[in-house]
Amino acid sequence: MTTDSTSLKLKKVVPDAEDFLPILGTDFVELYVGNAKQAAFYYQHAWGFQPVAFSGMETGNKNSVSYVLQQGKIRLVLTSPLKPGGDINRHIDKHGDGVKFVALWVDDARKSYEETTKRGAKSYAEPYVMEDKNGKAVISGIHTYGETIHLFVERGDYNGPFLPGYREWKTKASADDTGLQYIDHMVGNVGWNEMNKWVDFYARVMGFAQLVSFDDKDISTDYTALMSKVMSNGNGRIKFPINEPAEGKKKSQIEEYIDFYNGAGVQHIALATDNIIETVSALRDRGVEFLHVPETYYDDLLDRVGEIDEKLEPLKELGVLVDRDDEGYLLQIFTKPVLDRPTMFFEIIQRKGAQSFGKGNFKALFEAIEREQELRGTLN
Ligand SMILES: [Fe+2]
Numbered sequence: 530m531t532t533d534s535t536s537l538k539l540k541k542v543v544p545d546a547e548d549f550l551p552i553l554g555t556d557f558v559e560l561y562v563g564n565a566k567q568a569a570f571y572y573q574h575a576w577g578f579q580p581v582a583f584s585g586m587e588t589g590n591k592n593s594v595s596y597v598l599q600q601g602k603i604r605l606v607l608t609s610p611l612k613p614g615g616d617i618n619r620h621i622d623k624h625g626d627g628v629k630f631v632a633l634w635v636d637d638a639r640k641s642y643e644e645t646t647k648r649g650a651k652s653y654a655e656p657y658v659m660e661d662k663n664g665k666a667v668i669s670g671i672h673t674y675g676e677t678i679h680l681f682v683e684r685g686d687y688n689g690p691f692l693p694g695y696r697e698w699k700t701k702a703s704a705d706d707t708g709l710q711y712i713d714h715m716v717g718n719v720g721w722n723e724m725n726k727w728v729d730f731y732a733r734v735m736g737f738a739q740l741v742s743f744d745d746k747d748i749s750t751d752y753t754a755l756m757s758k759v760m761s762n763g764n765g766r767i768k769f770p771i772n773e774p775a776e777g778k779k780k781s782q783i784e785e786y787i788d789f790y791n792g793a794g795v796q797h798i799a800l801a802t803d804n805i806i807e808t809v810s811a812l813r814d815r816g817v818e819f820l821h822v823p824e825t826y827y828d829d830l831l832d833r834v835g836e837i838d839e840k841l842e843p844l845k846e847l848g849v850l851v852d853r854d855d856e857g858y859l860l861q862i863f864t865k866p867v868l869d870r871p872t873m874f875f876e877i878i879q880r881k882g883a884q885s886f887g888k889g890n891f892k893a894l895f896e897a898i899e900r901e902q903e904l905r906g907t908l909n
Contacts, residue, residue, distance in 0.1 A: 541763040545738035548763030550641050555712045555767065556634035556682040557597070557604040557691075558798065561617050562626040565609035569596035572605055573700065575815045577707035582691035583698035586611070593617055596698065597691045601710035603800060604691075606630075620676060625870040628795035630670075630678050631715060633767065638683035642669035648734045653678045663689030671734075674719050674727050674771075675793030704815075708808040713799040713878050714759070714768035714886070718786045720793060724756055724773035731760040731769060740768070741885065745775035748891045752899060752908070753781035759886065770886065772796060782871075782898045785907045789870040797863070799876035805860045806839065809847045809877055818865045820897045821848045833889065834858055838881070852889040857882015863894065871905060 541548065562568045572578040578598035585594035592615065595608040608629070610617040620629060635641045639656040646652055653670035660666075664687040670680040682692075690697045719727050731737040737760040745754040754775035761768045774783040786796055802808040813819065827845045831837070834853040839860065844851065849862045860879040866872055878887075887894075902908035 542765040543738050543740065543761045543763050546761060546763035547736035547738075549644050549736045550633075550635055550681075550762070551764065552762050552767050553634045553636065554602065555604075555715075556632040556680070556684075557606050557630070558628055558712070558715070558795075559595075559606035559608055559630035559632065560626055561620045561624075561629045562607050562609055563621055565594050565596050565607040568607045568609075568626070569598060572598050572607070574702075574704045575817050576600070576812065577704050577709070577815075578603075578605060579703075579706065580698045580700045582689075582695035584695045588694060588696050590694070595695070597695060600706050603709055603712055606691075623791050624676070624794060625789065625872060626868045627790060627873055628677060628798075630680050631673070631795070632680040632682050635681045635683055638667040638669045638681040641681035641683075642671070644736075645671050645734050650730075650734045654680070659693035661689060661693040663687060663693065666692050668692075673730065674717050674723070675790075677717070677794055705811075707811040707815075708802045708804055709800045709877075710803065711801050713801040713876075713880070714770060715798050716757075716770045716772060716796045718772050718783050718790075718793060718796040720787055721774055723793065724758060724771050727771045728758045728760060731771075735760075735762070737762050737767075737769070743888065743891070745777075747888060748895065749775070749777060750892055750895045750899060752779040753777040753895060755781055755783045779899075779908050780902070782895070782902065785902060785905075786872055788907075790872045795873060797874050797876050799861075799878050802877055802879050805849055805862070805877060805879040806843045806847065808879075809849060809862055810843075812877070813847065817867075819848055820863045820865060820894070820901065822850065822893045822897050826850070826893050850887065850890040850893065852883065852885070852887040854883045854885040854888075856884055859883040859885070859887060861887050861890065863897075865901065871902075871907065 578600045581599045582597040584590045598605050650671035656669040666687045667683040740759040742758040754777040757772045759770040774781045834851045864875045866874045
């Protein structure tokens with residue numbers, strides 16, 4: 530992979546962000562999973578991710594196996610252990626399948642490590658060099674919420690398929706992509722009264738700034754509530770909303786997540802498309818399951834959001850939600866959890882000017898999630 534990072538020094542769009550790192554984008558998201566081979570098949574054939582690279586026994590990795598898949602700029606790594614014991618097995622035993630690494634692409638992994646650890650970040654990995662015939666990469670890492678890790682990845686002029694130690698991976702059967710382009714935002718669920726601690730972490734340790742906050746009045750139904758604050762880096766490429774549960778009559782989806790994940794972790798990954806109708810149609814046809822809102826959601830939709838370019842009928846048929854802010858509108862839809870435990874899910878989002886997160890849809894969405902919780906017997 531060749532990267533001309535100097536051309537990507539983006540202008541600052543979030544003025545309050547100190548942005549001393551700086552971060553060029555999300556490099557990859559790595560999940561620890563029970564069966565990476567089958568997970569890779571799911572992301573390839575249901576989601577349209579393309580096979581990129583592989584690490585395992587054939588590449589000299591005796592302890593674990595990793596598959597790398599990519600669509601647009603979104604790179605997923607799926608990792609499973611090959612032997613009993615060790616940290617990956619322990620992680621899967623405790624959390625089920627889930628996101629272990631949110632890797633951030635930087636110019637200088639050593640400086641990123643120094644700047645964040647001197648501001649109080651807990652070290653995960655001191656900077657180290659990975660090297661093979663395709664070049665060098667430097668990686669370092671710090672802890673964030675739960676057992677989630679931020680890696681800093683400096684690719685320099687690395688020209689291999691992914692990172693040193695990986696080799697190209699091809700499959701015989703291919704699947705078309707589904708129009709997914711980049712990670713719009715990644716949301717973390719944290720425990721009771723922990724939101725501000727992690728908001729402060731992203732501000733102080735990472736140089737991020739707060740974009741918006743939602744309290745339990747914004748995000749509540751008759752039964753459940755949560756609070757959320759959105760943190761962004763200076764160039765706006767990295768947006769991390771942080772959720773915590775709030776007191777409601779019944780158990781909220783955040784508490785359900787924390788119970789099943791056994792702690793804080795990544796709740797959802799929002800993937801951007803520039804044609805949500807085509808993307809969601811393709812995903813649905815291949816078996817990806819989405820949350821459905823009642824048809825009445827669409828009765829007064831255009832009164833609420835004004836004129837939109839899309840026809841109402843396909844949005845209604847697919848269950849795509851619409852919200853408007855001062856700058857434009859957005860279209861969004863959420864999958865059901867993609868793992869056996871009711872933990873992580875995906876959002877598909879198409880922005881048409883709006884830079885917000887769909888506040889107007891929170892209530893309809895939460896009620897849809899409550900209906901799913903009811904079926905699981907976790908809405909108590
Ligand atoms: Fe989201």
